[in-house]
Amino acid sequence: MRVLHIDTGLEWRGGQRQALTLHKGLLSHNIESLFLGNQAGELHQLCKNNHEEKYAGFAFNGELSLTTHHEIQNIVKEFKPTIIHCHDSHSAKLGSRFHKSCTIFHTRRVSYPIKFLSRYFKYKNIDAHVCVSEDIRNYMKQHFSNTFTIHSCVDIKRFDRVVNKTIFDKNGDINIVYVGAFSNQKGVDVLIKAFSNLAKKYNNIVLHLIGNGELLQPMKTLAKALEIDHNIVFYGARKDVEDFYLNSDYVVCPSVSGEGSSGVIKEGMAAGKIVITSDLTANKELIDDGINGVMFKTGDSNALTMSLTKVINKEIVIDHQKIKEKVSLFDCSNTIEQYITLYKKISNK
Structure with a gap:
């Protein structure tokens, strides 16, 4: 199993903390994991300052940017992930382009409705939508069949x-x-x-x-x-x-x-x-x-x-x-184990 994480966020908020915690947790389980963060974001600066293992920044110029796509494409060719985990809506578009060679995961952290066209163009090639609450999953189930709930965690x-x-x-x-x-x-x-x-x-x-x-x-x-x-x-x-x-x-x-x-x-x-x-x-x-x-x-x-x-x-x-x-119940050790189990389940289908 080789997991590539993509996050395009600019601010260091709860979603970025959760994504980085998962990445570090996979590494602690001896699972190959690489984290790609927006080099204009606070997460990128934090990871660089802390010399985080297996982290790289990329230039996010928009979902449709050819330069961004080529940069990620080169990383995919080099790292050869079996799973691409998209941690926000923008990265879902970037990562799903590689659905023919990788299993694509998307974490949904907010309960806002998804735009009509996005359901068919941005999210159509997602293999697993992971929702951080049952409330979000109940909404996502109205539009997608491949939904799962793994609550976001706290490092006690x-x-x-x-x-x-x-x-x-x-x-x-x-x-x-x-x-x-x-x-x-x-x-x-x-x-x-x-x-x-x-x-x-x-x-x-x-x-x-x-x-x-x-x-x-x-x-x-x-x-x-x-x-x-x-x-x-x-x-x-x-x-x-x-x-x-x-x-x-x-x-x-x-x-x-x-x-x-x-x-x-x-x-x-x-x-x-x-x-x-x-x-x-x-x-x-x-x-x-x-x-x-x-x-x-x-x-x-x-x-x-x-x-x-x-x-x-x-x-x-x-x-x-x-x-x-x-x-x-929400300690990060439990959440990481749940993700590993789901990664194996979906990628082995």
Whole structure:
């Protein structure tokens, strides 16, 4: 088995972490694996800085670029993969051109609908669509027969570390953490509005927001308009998110749409924290409400206020052993084994 991974993403986000983790996991199982990343992306710089094994960058100039196609074609000729694993929609187009000589895998990480023409032209030569949640798979099954679910993973060992207890710029008696992009689907405004209600109830409560994106400045403006900017710290994008989780009292995932299999929920649980999350269908695959976490009605800031209030006041008590048991199901060692099994199953057909 020889696996070629292709990822065209520019940002270092959850999908890139998952793809690289799989690649490194295959190497640890003595499976030949080569990772191709967009040389204009953050993943490329990270891999170069860390001298990642079996990694190469390529110039992504678009799905229809002949120079990009020829560059990948030359790598395919040299590496001779039996499997090409496409980790985003652009790479699905690039990789599927080699379907006659390779088995083509595509990982679907988001729940957005696929455009009509893409179903027939971009994805028609995919041998296996791997979905990171049952929610996504239920959609994909409407259009493709070859669908499978392997949840995205969390490396639990990342949170077994000496904690930097000075990570917060402002430490409260109650510390709530959000990690993620500042984009419409993430629902940061819902969290800030809920927090404005909490700030009236509790002294010395602080909201820590880690991430970046197009809505960063509008969210700062919202916090100021609600007169709670002195209780909120905006950190921007950080590489040391583990310490933020570990120092938190609660982790909130307020996403309103598009969630595949939330890395934030799994990371929060891996840190042993109570996660309060919106009740999107995909999130329900990770959180059993009132057992290993707490859910609130998606998009409803008042419902989030109520859920956080009940948790803070100990009206809802979560057994931390249940958190540990649930997150262990999504440890990366399990995910890598599932991929290896599926690779063998599909490529041997």
